[in-house]
Amino acid sequence: MATDIVNNEVPVGEEELETLNGIEKLEISNGNDDVSENSSSTQKDEDEETEVAKKKKKKNKSKKKKEPLKQTDPPSIPVVDLFPSREFPEGEIQQYKDDNLWRTTSEEKRELERLEKPKYNAVRQAAEVHRQVRKYIKSILKPGMLMTDLCETLENTVRKLIAENGLQAGIAFPTGCSLNWVAAHWTPNSGDKTVLQYDDVMKLDFGTHIDGYIVDCAFTVAFNPMYDPLLEASREATNTGIKEAGIDVRLCDVGAAIQEVMESYEVEINGKVFQVKSIRNLNGHSIGPYQIHAGKSVPIVKGGEQTKMEEGEFFAIETFASTGKGYVREDLGCSHYMKNFDVGHIPLRLPRAKQLLATINKNFSTLAFCRRYLDRLGETKYLLALKNLCDAGIVQPYPPLCDVKGSYVSQFEHTILLRPTCKEVISRGDDY
Secondary structure (H helix, E strand, O other), X not given: OHHHHHHHOOOOOHHHHHHHHHHHHHHHHHHHHHHHHHHHHHHHHHHHHXXXXXXXXXXXXXXXXXXXOOOOOOOOOOHHHHOOOOOOOOOEEEOOOHHHHHHHHOHHHHHHHHHOHHXXXXXXXXXXXHHHHHHHHHHHOOOOOEHHHHHHHHHHHHHHHOOOEOOOEEEEEEEXXXXXXXXXXXXXXXXXXXXXXXXXXXXXXXXXXXXOEEEEEEEEEEOOHHHHXXXXXXXXXXXXXXXHOOOOOEHHHHHHHHHHHHOOOEEEEOOEEEEOEEOOOOOEEEEEOOEOOOXXXXXXXOOOOOOEOOOOOEXXXXXXXXXXXXXXXXXXXXXXXXXXXXXXXXXXXXXXXXHHHHHHHHHOOOOOEEHHHHHHOOOOOOHHHHHHHHHOOOEEEEOOEEOOOOOOEEEEEEEEEEOOOOEEEOOOOOOO
16 A cells, blocks of 8 residues: 555655745744744743742842841840941930020030030940930839849849940949948848848949940839839939039039928828938939949939039039938948049069959949959959058048938939030930
């Protein structure tokens, strides 16, 4: 059969064959063109989709970059990372009164402020750290906490948020957590087993600094609402002191205004009514770079010194309300120490004292420290050397300050700056 099929094929001429081949080629060519068109169209769509996806991804990335960091809970991100612009929040602004009203619009005074901007920004950074740390500590405070754990949690949080860096950024002084009749300067030494109780009145006083610009700020914690009027007395007295403070204001006038407000309060504790008193031998103070007490005292009773506040000065306005005698004395074991600011070279005979002084100079300079801080640095068996430095007048001990046993003391404190054009309450927050 195969041979029959071959033999029965119709003969085709050369011209017709060429024509047929041409038609086939054309058809094949047209078919390929269709495939090519479809293929390029698909490729084009894919390319467009890829481009759109890339743009979306890029947009999302830029969105992520623009979104500011948020603080973690518990806080762990340094405050400097939360403000990429490196501009930190201004404190509460209060205008000057009477003869100083002209300062608000003075172009000359505004220019002075522009020149001081780096200093203002440094202290505002320290204040923002203080606000965030105290907000966190307030959220975890409860009766039954070991005081040592409380202080170490607070201090470690400060170290993280301020991005501790030697003497350039860190803790300004030990955490004061004085209880009840102890008004100030108490922090637990290592091994102390004191526990915070429901009926305690605790003054939480801690400081932060950037480049030696110190924020000194304190508040009082009381779980029992029975003490609320006592806390309110010191809070309102402190706010009065801040309001009265200003350039060319006499310190004695600030003290008189504070006492008037403070002693308008009374508090009932366990059925007994107490007239609230200002502690007459405790004061606010001026603050200098690396110097917590810079020479001027802000009294909290009338009859203080006639010295005036001056432009550019920092002040810690703090008040202490007491149900006791309204007078404190040194008592209990010492925990706070500070190298004297103006001390010159004093020769030391004890090698261990020289070594300890080198540690103090390197880590604290003229900022206050406590025994727990020396322990943390690995110092051991240093009490004799520390006593030697105190006896030589190089280091000053600051024992706890106590009213009569059984009384209660409340404290509130803010750092203010007397700027050329206005008064800035650096450490003010939403809480107090």
